[in-house]
Amino acid sequence: MKKFTRILSLLTLCAVLIATFPTVALADDVLSGVCGENLTWTLDSGTLTISGSGEMENYSSNPPWVKHSDSITNIVLPDGLLSIGSYAFHHCSKFTKITLPDSVVTIGKFAFERCTALADIDMGSGVCTIEDGAFYLCSDLKDVTLPDSVVTIGKAAFNNCRQLETVHIGTGVSDIGDNAFLYCTSLTNVEIPANVEYIGQYAFRYSYQDGAGWAMESNLKTEGFTITGVVGSAAESYAESNGFAFVELVEPPSPADIVAEYVAVVLQLVSTLRELLARSIPFG
Numbered sequence: 001m002k003k004f005t006r007i008l009s010l011l012t013l014c015a016v017l018i019a020t021f022p023t024v025a026l027a028d029d030v031l032s033g034v035c036g037e038n039l040t041w042t043l044d045s046g047t048l049t050i051s052g053s054g055e056m057e058n059y060s061s062n063p064p065w066v067k068h069s070d071s072i073t074n075i076v077l078p079d080g081l082l083s084i085g086s087y088a089f090h091h092c093s094k095f096t097k098i099t100l101p102d103s104v105v106t107i108g109k110f111a112f113e114r115c116t117a118l119a120d121i122d123m124g125s126g127v128c129t130i131e132d133g134a135f136y137l138c139s140d141l142k143d144v145t146l147p148d149s150v151v152t153i154g155k156a157a158f159n160n161c162r163q164l165e166t167v168h169i170g171t172g173v174s175d176i177g178d179n180a181f182l183y184c185t186s187l188t189n190v191e192i193p194a195n196v197e198y199i200g201q202y203a204f205r206y207s208y209q210d211g212a213g214w215a216m217e218s219n220l221k222t223e224g225f226t227i228t229g230v231v232g233s234a235a236e237s238y239a240e241s242n243g244f245a246f247v248e249l250v251e252p253p254s255p256a257d258i259v260a261e262y263v264a265v266v267l268q269l270v271s272t273l274r275e276l277l278a279r280s281i282p283f284g
Contacts, residue, residue: 029044029045030042030043030044031043031044031065031068033064033065034064035050035056035057035063035064035085035088036052036054036055036056036057036085037054037055038052038053038054039051039052039053039054039055039056039057039081040052041064041065043065043068043071043072046071046072046073046074046094047072047073047074047075047076048065048072048074048075048076048092049075049076050075050076050077050078050081051078052078052080052081053078053079053080053081053082053103054080054081054082055082055083055085056081056082056083056084056085056088056108057085058085058086058087058108058109059085059086059087059088060086060087061087061090062087063085063087063088063089066091069089069090069091069092069093070092070093070094071094072089072092072094072095073094073095074095075089075092075095075098077098077099077100077101077104078101079101079102079103080101080103081101081103081104082103082104082105082106083104083105083106083107083108084100084104084106084107084108084111084112085108085111086108086109086110086111086131087108087109087110087111087113088108088111088112089111089112089115090110090111090112090113090114090115091113091114091115092112092115093114093115093116093117094117095115095117095118096117096118096119096120096140097118097119097120097121097122098112098118098120098121098122099122099124100121100122100123100124100127101124101126102124102125102126103124103126104123104124104126104127105126105127105128105129106127106128106129106131107127107129107130107131107134108131108134109131109132109133109134109154110132110133110134110136111131111134111135112134112135112136112138113133113134113135113136113137114136114137114138115135115138116137116138116139116140117140118135118138118140118141119140119141119142121135121141121144123145123146123147123150124147125147125148125149126147126149127146127147127149127150128149128150128151128152129150129151129152129154130146130150130152130153130154130157131154131157132154132155132156132157132177133154133155133156133157133159134154134157134158135157135158135161136156136157136158136159136160137159137160137161138158138161139160139161139162139163140163141158141161141163141164142163142164142165142166142186143164143165143166143167143168144158144161144164144166144167144168145168145170146167146168146169146170146173147170147172148170148171148172149170149172150169150170150172150173151172151173151174151175152173152174152175152177153169153173153175153176153177153180154177154180155177155178155179155180155200156177156178156179156180156182157177157180157181158180158181158184159179159180159181159182159183159184160182160183160184161181161183161184162183162184162185162186163186164181164184164186164187165186165187165188166187167181167187167190168191169190169191169192169193169196170193171193171195172195173193173195173196174195174196174197174198175196175197175198175200176192176196176198176199176200176203177200177203178200178201178202178203179200179201179202179203179206180200180203180204181203181204181205182202182203182206182207183206183207184204184205185207185222187204187205187225188224188225188226189225189226189227189228190204190226190227190228191227191228191229191249192227192228192229192233192234192235192238193229193230194229194230194233194249196229196233196234196235197234198234199234199235199237199238203238204225204227204238204242204244205221205222205225205242205244206220206221206222207220207222221242221243225244225245226244226245226246226247227239227244227245227246227247228246228247228248228249229246229247229248229249230248230249231248235249
């Protein structure tokens with residue numbers, strides 16, 4: 001009787017433990033579960049589909065599909081998704097492209113860390129914050145365009161993207177964190193808008209010293225880097241303090257400035273014409 005009671009207790013405990021984890025169903029090789037208060041996921045034939053709306057859960061390291069990361073070749077995200085959770089797709093090394101809906105505001109910490117095949121990112125038009133390490137070691141990235149909605153680029157956000165050749169920084173960015181583009185050895189030039197107020201240590205054109213790991217004081221500057229920016233801006237200060245070449249960015253006049261200049265020229269012409277007429281026409 002005691003043995004039967006012990007077995008029954010174990011079975012009850014197992015049932016309780018299973019109930020506390022996100023539901024993962026296996027039917028015809030389709031996996032599914034929950035990844036946010038109003039979000040679900042399915043993994044079918046290599047395609048990971050997120051459905052619903054709202055914020056994705058932030059994970060400490062392993063999302064519910066982590067055991068199948070190597071089999072994910074495509075990721076589909078829904079309109080209405082507000083955030084990409086921390087570590088959501090880290091180590092998903094097979095998918096090559098991601099499109100973020102315009103509703104996404106935040107890309108969480110290390111969300112796409114070590115997505116080594118990722119070569120094409122469409123960030124949409126709503127992202128405001130790219131958190132620390134979001135695209136760390138995405139080694140196939142060659143071009144990144146940050147929309148004007150982005151305000152903050154976190155620490156090490158694009159660290160170790162060694163094939164990254166071009167970065168288009170949107171006009172809304174105000175903060176670029178430490179190590180943001182550290183070890184991006186293919187990046188030889190960057191244009192930094194006037195709105196950027198802070199550029200962290202080793203943000204651009206530094207590399208790790210062999211054997212030093214993440215020790216910031218051991219980072220090595222690599223030569224042949226040019227920063228384009230507005231005179232008197234954080235871009236110029238960073239270039240000067242780090243010994244990089246600086247090229248002045250001459251901003252084109254705004255439509256309002258063009259109109260004002262045109263009106264001023266017309267008024268001057270009218271004034272000159274009146275003076276000429278006054279001189280050439282006799283009175284009395």
